Amino acid sequence: MLKxxxxxxxxxxxxxxxxxxxxNGTTIYVAPELDMIDVAWEICQDNKEQVxxxxxxxxxxxxxxxxxATWLETDALVWSVVVKPWVLxxxxxx
Numbered sequence: 001m002l003k004x005x006x007x008x009x010x011x012x013x014x015x016x017x018x019x020x021x022x023x024n025g026t027t028i029y030v031a032p033e034l035d036m037i038d039v040a041w042e043i044c045q046d047n048k049e050q051v052x053x054x055x056x057x058x059x060x061x062x063x064x065x066x067x068x069a070t071w072l073e074t075d076a077l078v079w080s081v082v083v084k085p086w087v088l089x090x091x092x093x094x
Contacts, residue, residue: 003037003041006037006040006041006044006081006083007037009081009082010036010037010079010080010081011079011080011081012077012078012079012080012092013077013078013080014075014076014077014078015068015071015072015075015076015077015078015089016072016075018078018080018087018089019068019072021087022063022068025062026085026086026087027062027063027068027086027087027088027089028060028061028062028063028086028087028088028089029060029061029062029063029064029067029089029090030059030060030088030089030090031054031058031059031060031090032090032091032093033059034054034059034060034090036079036081036088036090037081039051039054039060039088040081040083040088043083043086043088044083063089071091076091076092077092078090078091078092079091079092
């Protein structure tokens with residue numbers, strides 16, 4: 001997959017529409033300070049070292065129950081991109 005493909009497949013979506021993926025444990029949080037396309041690209045490239053560094057810093061990881069509940073309550077919009085089997089999500093900045 002090319003970066004251009006990832007960019008084309010990125011979209012804003014309501015969190016409610018992603019709840020089933022959260023229930024399956026396949027949603028991955030990407031912190032706002034990171035470029036979600038770069039994160040998706042590194043996952044596609046199987047760059048475990050970089051992904052683990054982001055995880056250790058708390059910048060990438062499973063969406064928590066608290067995040068999911070807050071996003072549901074606030075009817076949040078998130079940026080999302082699919083990197084099978086994962087759905088990467090990042091809060092939309094206001």
